[in-house]
Amino acid sequence: MNNLINEINLRRGVMKLPGSRLLVILCSVALFCSAGCGEGAPSDTPELGSVTGTVTMDGKPLANVTVTFEPETGKPSFGGTDAEGYYDLVYSKNENGAKIGLHTVRITTPTEGPEDKGKDPIPAKYNTKSTLKKEVKAGTNEINLELTSK
Numbered sequence: 595m596n597n598l599i600n601e602i603n604l605r606r607g608v609m610k611l612p613g614s615r616l617l618v619i620l621c622s623v624a625l626f627c628s629a630g631c632g633e634g635a636p637s638d639t640p641e642l643g644s645v646t647g648t649v650t651m652d653g654k655p656l657a658n659v660t661v662t663f664e665p666e667t668g669k670p671s672f673g674g675t676d677a678e679g680y681y682d683l684v685y686s687k688n689e690n691g692a693k694i695g696l697h698t699v700r701i702t703t704p705t706e707g708p709e710d711k712g713k714d715p716i717p718a719k720y721n722t723k724s725t726l727k728k729e730v731k732a733g734t735n736e737i738n739l740e741l742t743s744k
Contacts, residue, residue: 645737665696717742
């Protein structure tokens with residue numbers, strides 16, 4: 595019976611390989627197929643729009659704060675402000691911008707650690723309980739965030 599099976603396999607072009615060698619070949623093929631050729635390979639990145647702007651509180655630039663755009667679904671984008679309150683959002687290590695669509699925007703101040711219990715100068719309506727919503731469109735978006743302390 596085994597001879598008959600071997601004969602059929604040889605006629606079909608099926609070869610028996612030792613288990614470890616077969617595993618190496620299959621893994622190599624899987625790796626090659628999953629890697630793609632670079633160009634034209636599918637991307638997990640959604641359509642993005644570039645987002646820049648300035649953050650002010652009562653008309654004055656807010657320096658050294660973090661700006662977060664959280665889409666309704668998906669990954670958020672982040673940016674930090676400079677001395678003039680300017681920010682530029684980053685989606686990932688290699689891509690700037692934010693996902694197209696409606697976002698909840700949060701403005702937060704960095705903390706030094708758990709012992710830093712000072713009062714946050716940014717009202718909760720702009721961070722932990724943000725009601726600030728902004729739409730990101732395809733292309734370039736300049737979204738200035740004008741906050742009030744009251």
